[in-house]
Amino acid sequence: MKNGARKGKSLAQLCVEKGMTLTKKRKVIINVIEKDPGHLNTEDVYNRAKMEDSSISIATVYRSLKLMRDYNVIDHHSFGQEHQHFESPMKSHHDHFVCNECGKITEFTDNSLEKLKINVARSHDFEMHSHRLEIYGLCSDCSKTSQ
Amino acid sequence: MKNGARKGKSLAQLCVEKGMTLTKKRKVIINVIEKDPGHLNTEDVYNRAKMEDSSISIATVYRSLKLMRDYNVIDHHSFGQEHQHFESPMKSHHDHFVCNECGKITEFTDNSLEKLKINVARSHDFEMHSHRLEIYGLCSDCSKTSQ
């Protein structure tokens, strides 16, 4: 789920623009998210944040992630699982392959797919703000192995 | 999330094929899901099942839905919300518009989009089993109103 056109701005900047105050704790949390190239769940964020600031509380992590989610400044996915995974909005828009065998998540982008999504939404008179496409199946590794 | 090619078979049949025994309670639950054209959460299923069989337990509803989910005979979505929503697999494959304003969920199908998904997966050497596309934004009603 991406709003696009956010490249160039840091997550911190986006938060400020939305009116969030950038406290020390929030800076730590933002730093954790921006540093990671993948998809972190709440526990992941908490564990990494504690390494930078051992006094940080799990409640603050939950509160901050919820806040950023509500303000639409971080992306989140559930990937068919129970818990949410968060990722930096600095990455340009992409979709995900989810391997049902090994759980690996791979990111991909396809321009014609993006264009088609826009057209489909328009033709159904739906004002698209964001979208999420997840493709489930077997990654190339698991596909070979299972033969 | 659809496996396609399941049209014609009832949910009950699919369950039997997977090796599930069709108990009285499960028949009630299956009936609830097949009867509804939309997307039910666990509580919804429980409430409706109780109307057909007041002795049914919420534990059984959880167990049965989990089982059918694990056996891939019912479709489930989270729509960016907390709880999962289930729907009958009898409906042919479709994607969803989710209105951020009124919460309304609309189903749609687009053949060229489906073809493109297949091509994209193939070109990334990913063996697609199912996929899920959710488009978030404003439905036509809310789009008009918010002007």
Added chain:
DNA sequence: TTGTTAATTGGGAATGAATATCATTTTTAC
């Protein structure tokens, strides 16, 4: 700076959805 107010936070309690347990009931296989 300093003081005043509002916002944020840590820690622990509360909540609640989902699962586990276990005695009882139902289904299956013979």
Added chain:
DNA sequence: GTAAAAATGATATTCATTCCCAATTAACAA
């Protein structure tokens, strides 16, 4: 029919998330 296996209801338990509130920190005018 009987015996073994599976499913169920009621309830206890788990555990991720939220709530609560006193203490801390941030914002900002003087």
